[in-house]
Amino acid sequence: xxxxxxxxxxxxxxxxxxxxxxxxxxxxxxxxxxxxxxxxxxxxxxxxxxxxxxxxxxxxxxxxxxxxxxxxxxxxxxxxxxxxxxxxxxxxxxxxxxxxxxxxxxxxxxxxxxxxxxxxxxxxxxxxxxxxxxxxxxxxxxxxxxxxxxxxxxxxxxxxxxxxxxxxxxxxxxxxxxxxxxxxxxxxxxxxxxxxxxxxxx
Numbered sequence: 001x002x003x004x005x006x007x008x009x010x011x012x013x014x015x016x017x018x019x020x021x022x023x024x025x026x027x028x029x030x031x032x033x034x035x036x037x038x039x040x041x042x043x044x045x046x047x048x049x050x051x052x053x054x055x056x057x058x059x060x061x062x063x064x065x066x067x068x069x070x071x072x073x074x075x076x077x078x079x080x081x082x083x084x085x086x087x088x089x090x091x092x093x094x095x096x097x098x099x100x101x102x103x104x105x106x107x108x109x110x111x112x113x114x115x116x117x118x119x120x121x122x123x124x125x126x127x128x129x130x131x132x133x134x135x136x137x138x139x140x141x142x143x144x145x146x147x148x149x150x151x152x153x154x155x156x157x158x159x160x161x162x163x164x165x166x167x168x169x170x171x172x173x174x175x176x177x178x179x180x181x182x183x184x185x186x187x188x189x190x191x192x193x194x195x196x197x198x199x200x201x202x
Contacts, residue, residue, distance in 0.1 A: 003029035003038035007055040010046040018183035024197045032064035039201045045080025049089040074174050074199040082177030086148055100175055103150035112163035115145040120160050122168055128157035132195050138188045140180035
């Protein structure tokens with residue numbers, strides 16, 4: 001079963017429906033027991049970094065999520081969900097993140113229109129597991145004002161250009177993240193979610 005972490009914010013239903021199209025069982029989860037029972041986990045997100053971290057704390061989900069990651073089962077962060085995986089963000093002040101991926105979240109500078117909204121291409125790493133069967137320079141749908149800057153460049157599995165070249169996807173062990181919205185990215189987005197659904201559970 002694929003669990004979609006419900007923080008009371010974001011794009012949960014559209015993510016669930018995308019998995020349903022693929023005949024994959026995906027359900028909202030928001031308790032430690034529900035998270036522990038999942039084979040795969042999705043950390044979605046539309047909203048503010050600090051608010052999302054506060055919701056995780058209020059729901060007592062920080063420790064269960066850490067244990068889940070330590071178990072080796074796959075977890076996918078989408079948009080804000082990927083940003084939460086890093087050490088910190090500068091969105092509306094300084095906020096600590098989950099710290100699973102070393103690095104921080106930064107705001108695009110004034111040389112580009114903010115937010116970055118619309119379709120853009122991904123330059124993918126050849127061995128990126130989430131992008132198996134997806135052509136180089138495929139288009140995905142973005143909505144963002146902030147981007148992730150991992151310390152270790154080897155975790156970056158896909159890049160996009162928007163004023164700068166930034167990490168649009170990351171993979172590190174059982175940790176996966178995408179800055180774009182696969183649930184809104186039509187055929188290639190569904191293919192990416194299907195790839196996630198086929199990942200081994202340990």
